[in-house]
Amino acid sequence: MMRIKILFLLIFFTSFLSVANENKVSKIDKLLTRYHQLEQFNGVALISYKGKVLFKKSYGKANFEWDINHTIEGKFKIASITKQFTAMLILQLVEQKKLKLDEKLIEYYPSYRADTGSKITIRQLLNHTSGLGNFFHLDGYKTVEARNPYTLDEFISKFCSEDLNFEPGTQFRYSNAGYTILGKVIEHVTGKPYSEVLTQQILKPLNMNNSGFNQQHSILNNRVTGYKRLLNRLEHPSFIDMSVPFSAGSMYSTAIDLYRWDRGLAEYKILSKPFTEVLYQVTEHRNYAAGWLVDNYPEARFGKALTRVHHGGMIPGFNANISRVLEDDTLVVLLDNTGGAPMTAITEKVLSIIYDKDYEEPELRLSQQLYKMIIEQGTSISIAWYKTFIAQHEGFSERQLIRFAYELVDANEQQAATAFLTLHAELNPKSIRAQKALNEIKQI
Template sequence: MMRTKILFLLIFFTSFFSLANQIKSKEIDKLLTQYHQLKQFNGVALISHKGKVLLKKGYGKANFEWDINHTVEGKFKIASITKQFTAMLILQLVEKKKLKLDEKLIEYYPSYRADTGSTITIRQLLNHTSGLGNFFHLDGYKAVEARNHYTLDEFISKFCSEDLNFEPGTQFRYSNAGYTILGKVIEQVTGKPYSEVLTEQILNPLNMNNSGFNQQHSVINNRVAGYERLLNRLEHPSFIDMSVPFSAGSIYSTAMDLYRWDRGLAENKILSKPLTKILYQVTEHRNYAAGWLVDNYPEERFGKPLTRVHHGGMIPGFNANISRVLEDDTLVVLLDNTGGAPMTPITEKVLSIIYDKAYEQPELRLSQKLYNMIIEQGTSASIAWYKTLIAHDEGFSERQLIRFAYELVDANEKQAATAFLTLNAVLNPNSKRAQHALKSITSL
């Protein structure tokens, strides 16, 4: 009799939680569909809770020219999410006693410039406190240099060997150069190409068979095409040679493979538990650890304290995000091939659904609202409405307003762009940026 009651209760609670998960799955699907209809998400999502997949689905087109829909098999560039794989490879070498985190860079990369390499540690490269800069911010880099192919040594010599911006360990500065150098360290220590070590130590053990290192000329089945979404159309993105992002951003993957990555981390399949904890140990300077950002949510946000470890990735034509809630084995993977999807708001709304919390409904971006008003009612009406937003402190920051003006130029609305930048110059009379932007637009 007792055994029968226990069996009944087990079946009841299993059915109850299964039904609850189905309801959450439908609500998440509705949310993502809304974002897709607003043209703010075009890609693939995978959501899991307590290790079980709640939703895996594609939204929109993997290739607009051929009218091909997204499927969960689509392979996306994941850009800077690559960094957590590089960090894992470094910690695996630490576990094998082939490398020490607090040893100087010069010990593992003797040909690097000695004056800086003798002051930077491997740990500082992992958490972006080395003092190295970010080559993507160099003048003319995106327009010219990112299109060129380099050997790794050429690239490091030209873009990752500058003078330090600060004494190592004293500040935070996000550095793709630092993670490029970590890729070189992996090659130096193992005697193998980074891509080979990645495959042997992570991809194969976790059965991530649809992931790999993005070689520029390789033919890759189910590769998703990337686009840039403008205010009034889609365009092909700027070209970037994949030798450039290297170990800082050259991996491609699928939603399911990133789920396998999550399971590998949660179950310590490829790294011991003590060393896995280092992946999430932040510095005093920023909530950045080793390839992961770490956010601690207070109890009032989702009903209990939660730790979200996450990282985004952005490269021309794509943006991606992976978020993991450590306490509950919750995973949110978002892969987009039109660039600029609002990954953090989407993720936090998904978490609100999972934890039964209220959330604000998605709406059009302010830039799109203003553009639509320009088209439908004219520039004057759009400016007038924007002034009411300013009065309620709901307008753009100066930087955002300038960016919007350039988006208007791309949408063939130079007159409107000039009007908004003229307003910006009035609002910020002492801003050199405002004057420069207005002069640049009017001279086009």
């Protein structure tokens, strides 16, 4: 009799979980469909819970010119998510006793600038406390983005070797230069190209057969095309030679392969537990560890904080986001090919559904609302509405407003662009950047 009761309870509990999961799947699909309808998500999503895939689906076009729909097998640029793979390779070398985290950079890259290379440690490169900058601001970098004429050593010498912004270990500053240097360290220690080490040490062991280092001139099945979304259309983004982001951002992958990556990490398939935990050890300066941001995620049902590790990636034409709740083996992967998708907001809402928490429904971005209003009701009404809005809510930042103004010019709404910049200049008379943008737009 007792066995029958236990069996009945198991059947009931299993059925209850199945219904609950079906309800969550329906809510997730409705959420992502709404984001797609609002032109804020165009791509692929995969969500797993307790290590099992709960949801995977694609939304929109992988190629708009050829009217090709996304599939779950689509290969996306994942940009800075590459950093966690680079961090993994470094930790593997540490576990193999070929590297020491607290050894100075100069020991593993002898030709690097000696005065700074003798101060920076490998650990500081991993957690962005090295003092190095981000190289985007340096003279000549924009030209190199489109066509990189340099070898790796030459690129590092020119763009990753500037004076330190602070004493290593004393502050945090996100640095692509630091992760580019880590790629060089991997090559120097192993004697092999970064792409080869990546394939041998991570991708093959985890059966990530649809991921790799982006060789843009090679033929790649299911390669997704990237786009830039403007107010009234899509266009192709600026071209970037993928040798430039290198070990800081040059990988491509699929949602399914990133699930395999998650399983490899959770099950310690390619790195022991003690060294895997180093990947999530943050510094006192920021919640950044080694290729992962780390924070607490409040689990609503039991009131306990869980550990969430996550990272985003952004490169012209693409957004990517991976978020993992470690104790529950929860994974959210989002891949988008129209640029500028609100990946953090979408991820937060998906997690809210999984953990039975309330969330706000998606809505048009402020720029979308205003553009729609300008088209339908004119500039004056739009300006009046925006004045009322910013009296009660946070409006555009200066950077966002300037971008919105130039997007309006692109959409042949120069009068509206001038009106919004004029309003901003009146409210912020000391704003030099906005005044400069206003002068430029008036001359167009």
